[in-house]
Amino acid sequence: MNEARQKFSLEFMRIVVVIVLALLLGFVITAMVSSDPVDAYRELLTGPLPKITINDNGDWQLRGINRFGNWLEDSITLTLLGLSIAIVFKARQFSLGAEGQLTLGALGAGIVSLYIPAPFVIHIGLALLVAGFFGYIWGLIPGALKAYLNADEIVSTLMLNIIAIQLYQFILTRYLKDPTAGYVGTEFFPESAILPVVIPGTRVTIALFIAIIAIVAVWFLMSRTPLGYEIRMLGANRRFAEYGGINAKRVIALSMGLSGILAGLAGAHLSMGLLKQLTLTLSPNIGFEGIVVAMLARNDPKFVPVAALFYGYLRTGAQIMERSSDVTREMVLVIQAIIILFITAERIVPLVQGWWLHRQSPEAILDSAEAKG
Amino acid sequence: MTFETVLASIFSAAFIATIIRASTPIILPAMGGLISELAGVIxxxxxGIMLTAAFFGVVVGALGPEWLPGLPVWVYPWxxxxxxxxxGLILTLIIAFFHLELGADVILAALAINILASGGTVFIMFALTGDKGSTSTLASPAMPSIIIPFVxxxxxxxxxxxxxxxxxxxIITYAAFLSVALVWLFLYRTRLGTHLRAVGENPVAAASVGIDVKRVQYIALxxxxxxxxxxxxxxxxxYLTLFQTNMTAGRGYIALAAVFLGNRNPLGTLIAALIFGAAGALEAQLGTLNIPSQLITMIPPIVTIAALVIYNVRRQAQMAANARKFQEKMESEHKVV
Structure with a gap:
């Protein structure tokens, strides 16, 4: 137990160091292009927080609640996508298919919202169900191809992304588009299919609770159910898992299908919560963002919301920075890339440790070895 | 436009020229993808590498006369x-270093580079031109074209x-077709190429006969x-003479698909890349016929998945057949004994 805790705190330190390092590098890069890099970075790092202003009469006023809302909205999307990737990573599989699953999830939610009339609660439930189901199917396909035919899941998920996006755009422009609108998009969804807002003045809807339920559900699945155990065993050692009687093929296919459900729900959150309609592009390149969240959380569902809130904070801060300075929001992608590179670099810690020990005197090494022993 | 005119335009020499031009930016990365895949470091x-090279090519080509005045005009595009x-090579080196020296997952490291490229190019473009969409304000040169005389x-x-x-x-179109021949020669007619395929097939076995696996994978990447x-x-x-945000538009991934569709060899990959190029060219032609372009765009990825399935079904059947043969052989030998 003690060892596990030590390992945990080492991991935690490592992630914190990587984040600080990435933010510092980001600042250096910002300083190279910006006329006022300090101001730009202040916007990035404090922008999403609501601000309390107190006037002369002592009355206080809360401002920037919509920015705060943007942060939470984005974090909900990122939580669902992060959970989706975490399941696949836990099974030691790879999936780049979240974009397609999310797109079809949004499509399913949109079709139910627009064409299947139902009373309030049932309408939302049905739309969410269909969104999750579409995501499940789009995750199960590459999963089954990988499991039973050994077809490379990277290529298949990338191809399924293209197919899903084209299918979405085809159905949208051909059948769902509002002909009176001046752009490619559907009518707004009926009231009964729009997720109710829980924080007034923002677009933070009951998707917040969906995300929380999803966290608990994935945690429960992974640590309290036979399937979760099988997924973890498969990820730890496939041969051993098979030797222990686990049907590895079934587990691979199911883990990718389950991950699709969560990405599909993220699509429902985008369409039924944020956009309230279907538009030609939903949220470009959001599909890969779940990967950095899952990596920061070390694929542990408990930490996914923490990682999502952190990364969502950066993404929202970047948008605010873009509006109020001369630095574009793509800055945050550079930071993201640095984070992914350094977290995946497994051998960095032993390398740094070795270098550190090498610099110390032999006595110091002996002392520390004795202290450990 | 009527169906006949579109059909006529598809079965024309001009359309073949369009396919050749549209295939070039798929053939080259596909050959690259083939080499890395065969070396076991997909x-x-x-x-992202394409995007970055496209960006810096335009920036230096356009701003070169400002930064280094006095050179002959033809020098700047080069x-x-x-x-x-x-x-592009520096980005690749980052992947290779993180994967081979620091133990990073090769897919995650490459994904980070893609993210870095898509963000970094826009970031620098905005800093240089104040525009987030394209470098249309820069007058960027093209690489020269080659006209074959007499024909x-x-x-x-x-x-x-x-x-x-x-x-x-x-000239790069010529380079693309030339690269197919060169990659074939490299893979199947040189020592390093043989080593490379051995490393991809089984790195432990390759290392045991004295092949420097790390060095081979560096070279392949x-x-x-x-x-x-x-x-x-x-x-x-x-193809164009400017840089646009995300102008690669998935060609790098399509190129990867071409490697698998092409059965992981140079000629097959070339044919697959040409099919993808043709689908792209067809999309533009059929747009005038009111055939939804999305359905055409869907064909190459569907074909790729189908090819993955067929390839693996055949492989499994082959392996099962081999196992059966082996078993029969063992049994018959057993009877003799």
Missing amino acids: NIALE LGALVGVLA GSIPVVGQIFNGENLTGYN LMSGFLAALGGINLSMG
Whole structure:
């Protein structure tokens, strides 16, 4: 137990160091292009927080609640996508298919919202169900191809992304588009299919609770159910898992299908919560963002919301920075890339440790070895 | 436009020229992807490397006269291409270093590079031009085109060999087709190529006969980065003469699919890349016929998945057949004994 805790705190330190390092590098890069890099970075790092202003009469006023809302909205999307990737990573599989699953999830939610009339609660439930189901199917396909035919899941998920996006755009422009609108998009969804807002003045809807339920559900699945155990065993050692009687093929296919459900729900959150309609592009390149969240959380569902809130904070801060300075929001992608590179670099810690020990005197090494022993 | 005119335009020399031009930025990264895949270090950063090379090629090509005045005009596009390729190689080196030295997952490292490229190019472009969409404010040069002499006057042949307007193909298009032959020679007729395939097949076995696995994988990754970078240069200094945000538009991933569709060999990959190029060209033609372009765009990825399935079904059948043969052989030998 003690060892596990030590390992945990080492991991935690490592992630914190990587984040600080990435933010510092980001600042250096910002300083190279910006006329006022300090101001730009202040916007990035404090922008999403609501601000309390107190006037002369002592009355206080809360401002920037919509920015705060943007942060939470984005974090909900990122939580669902992060959970989706975490399941696949836990099974030691790879999936780049979240974009397609999310797109079809949004499509399913949109079709139910627009064409299947139902009373309030049932309408939302049905739309969410269909969104999750579409995501499940789009995750199960590459999963089954990988499991039973050994077809490379990277290529298949990338191809399924293209197919899903084209299918979405085809159905949208051909059948769902509002002909009176001046752009490619559907009518707004009926009231009964729009997720109710829980924080007034923002677009933070009951998707917040969906995300929380999803966290608990994935945690429960992974640590309290036979399937979760099988997924973890498969990820730890496939041969051993098979030797222990686990049907590895079934587990691979199911883990990718389950991950699709969560990405599909993220699509429902985008369409039924944020956009309230279907538009030609939903949220470009959001599909890969779940990967950095899952990596920061070390694929542990408990930490996914923490990682999502952190990364969502950066993404929202970047948008605010873009509006109020001369630095574009793509800055945050550079930071993201640095984070992914350094977290995946497994051998960095032993390398740094070795270098550190090498610099110390032999006595110091002996002392520390004795202290450990 | 009627169906007949579209059909006529598809079965024409000019359409073949369009396919050749549209395939170039797929063939080059596909050859790169093939080399890296055969070496067991699949490079999914082809997309980001292309994008970065395309960007730096344009920037240096356009701003070169400002930064280094006095050189002959023809030098600047080459200078741009050189810097573009170098930028692509640096990104590839980052992947190789993180994967081979620091134990990073090769797919995650490459994914980080793709993210870095898509963000970094926009970031620098905005800092340089104040524009987030394209470098249209910069006057960027194209790489030269080559016109094959004498064939221009021959009706169909002229159009096939020199493009529909007889203005010749970009020099990188020639490089693309040449690269297929060179990659084939490299993989199957050189020592290093044999080592490379051995490493991809079984790194432990390769190491046991004295092959330096790490060195081979470094080389394979750098070659893939070089070829992908050339593809990017073609996009921004040939196919178009400017840089647009995310102008690769998934070609790096399509190139990867071409490797698998092409059964992981140079000729098959070339054919797959041509099919993808043709689908792209067809999309533009059929758009005029009111056939939804999305359905055409869907064909190559569907074909790729189908090819993956067929390939693996056949492989499994083959393996089962081999196992059965082996068993029968053992049994018959057993009877003799």
